[in-house]
Amino acid sequence: MKLYNTMTKRKEEFVPVEPGKVKMYVCGPTVYNLIHIGNARPMIVFDTVRRYMEHKGYEVNYVSNFTDVDDKIIAKAVEEGVSAQEISQRYIKECKKDMADMNVKPATTHPLATQEIDGMIEMISDLIQKGYAYDVKGTVYFRTRKFEEYGKLSHKNLDDLRSGNRSLLVTGEDQKEDPLDFVLWKPKKEGEPYWTSPWSEGRPGWHIECSVMAKKYLGEEIDIHAGGEDLIFPHHENEIAQSECCNGKRFAKYWLHNGFLNIDNKKMSKSLGNFFTVREIGEKYDLQVLRFFMLSAHYRSPLNFSAELMEASKNGLERIRNGVDNLNHFIDVAKEKEVTQEEKEHLEKAQALALKFDEAMDDDFNTADAVAAIFELVKLSNTTANAENSKAYLQQLKEKITQLSDILGLITEKAEEMLDEDIEKMIEERQAARKAKDFKKADEIRNELLEKGIILEDTREGVKWKRA
Numbered sequence: 001m002k003l004y005n006t007m008t009k010r011k012e013e014f015v016p017v018e019p020g021k022v023k024m025y026v027c028g029p030t031v032y033n034l035i036h037i038g039n040a041r042p043m044i045v046f047d048t049v050r051r052y053m054e055h056k057g058y059e060v061n062y063v064s065n066f067t068d069v070d071d072k073i074i075a076k077a078v079e080e081g082v083s084a085q086e087i088s089q090r091y092i093k094e095c096k097k098d099m100a101d102m103n104v105k106p107a108t109t110h111p112l113a114t115q116e117i118d119g120m121i122e123m124i125s126d127l128i129q130k131g132y133a134y135d136v137k138g139t140v141y142f143r144t145r146k147f148e149e150y151g152k153l154s155h156k157n158l159d160d161l162r163s164g165n166r167s168l169l170v171t172g173e174d175q176k177e178d179p180l181d182f183v184l185w186k187p188k189k190e191g192e193p194y195w196t197s198p199w200s201e202g203r204p205g206w207h208i209e210c211s212v213m214a215k216k217y218l219g220e221e222i223d224i225h226a227g228g229e230d231l232i233f234p235h236h237e238n239e240i241a242q243s244e245c246c247n248g249k250r251f252a253k254y255w256l257h258n259g260f261l262n263i264d265n266k267k268m269s270k271s272l273g274n275f276f277t278v279r280e281i282g283e284k285y286d287l288q289v290l291r292f293f294m295l296s297a298h299y300r301s302p303l304n305f306s307a308e309l310m311e312a313s314k315n316g317l318e319r320i321r322n323g324v325d326n327l328n329h330f331i332d333v334a335k336e337k338e339v340t341q342e343e344k345e346h347l348e349k350a351q352a353l354a355l356k357f358d359e360a361m362d363d364d365f366n367t368a369d370a371v372a373a374i375f376e377l378v379k380l381s382n383t384t385a386n387a388e389n390s391k392a393y394l395q396q397l398k399e400k401i402t403q404l405s406d407i408l409g410l411i412t413e414k415a416e417e418m419l420d421e422d423i424e425k426m427i428e429e430r431q432a433a434r435k436a437k438d439f440k441k442a443d444e445i446r447n448e449l450l451e452k453g454i455i456l457e458d459t460r461e462g463v464k465w466k467r468a
């Protein structure tokens, strides 16, 4: 299996640090809002990497954090007049729901920054003791220049960085020894959440949390560190500096970064306001369509979001599901009999296509070609399967299609179709709940229907529904 390593800028053979095991860390979201589909890209692609590694027989320890202390969370809490914790807890819950709806497996561990402050204080103390960090009036900075390899991931040169950075010095930062030094700990401002430390009552910088959580849950040297390409610099560069100076070891063997999800060829982001939340997309489509859309491109390429591509993804997913649906009907009526010579030959072709799938995935997770291999399998099934086949043949074909789809996290079974009258009944229940101001129940009913592929639309003429 080859994967592209941002550190070396080439595809490398994957050799785990410890045989049979994969230790993988993926930087997670800052939780102050519903996640948008740009944030969903790393979740889906690295969940797929994990699933493929598991398919290859590796035991994967997958860690992904939630950044639950941050300026944006605090600002939102002030805006709503609630605690920062209430904001982060709310959006962690919502994020986990979105992940489940996209069929993203929960991580082995989802650490929270606020639960790991002791570890951060310990690592910062260690860095100070080793001369890699210093305290100025309660703020602790990392002494970037002391780490000679700084810039090795982003392939930036320290002197270029320095001249570019000089003009960026903001007030209050002139206390740094060097413009390149970054914050490990900062004192609280009035009304902000804080923790007691040897330097000040305050909170950690963003970068230190990942170094600490990766070490605690995976160890000092991990196999794969991943995230969106915007994290290469400075976030991952800083994580490397902190971890390698503290532990005296290489931090991660392979660095994987996904390309941006764009809209009109611009990065989708909260700050530009050009985003769709996963929730919004989920109101229009089964989120499996979103997953299929993400996997239709290579994870390192930019991907432009458009209604046309979503429609194409919907059709693509449907093609696979229809294939499996047909097989299910044939399996129901087929006879238990010996697999014929002709069927055996078809199964050999199916096996060859499964190998083609693996070859695509072995080549730096080429999911587009992997999906193409599934399409070929579906075609083989559509052109050869019928009610006269042996049950075993049909079952084996179906197993191949569902197994490969599952590696990509794609669910091939069609949701059981609901009867119109059952849908109407649930809509009535929802209306009754709304009348009684039980909005939680009303939302639950809406979600339950959505999971069954029924989309509700509240219009002036009343509630309308359609099948996704």
Ligand code: AMP
Residues within 6 Å of the ligand: 027, 028, 029, 030, 037, 038, 039, 040, 041, 042, 227, 228, 229, 230, 231, 258, 259, 260, 261, 262, 267, 268, 269
């Ligand atoms: P954030 O909450 O902004 O720190 O982002 C969480 C994760 O989503 C990081 O791995 C980001 O790199 C990634 N991300 C944010 N926006 C996009 C985008 N438009 N396309 C792809 N990945 C993104």
Ligand code: ZN
Residues within 6 Å of the ligand: 026, 027, 028, 210, 235, 239
């Ligand atoms: Zn991180």
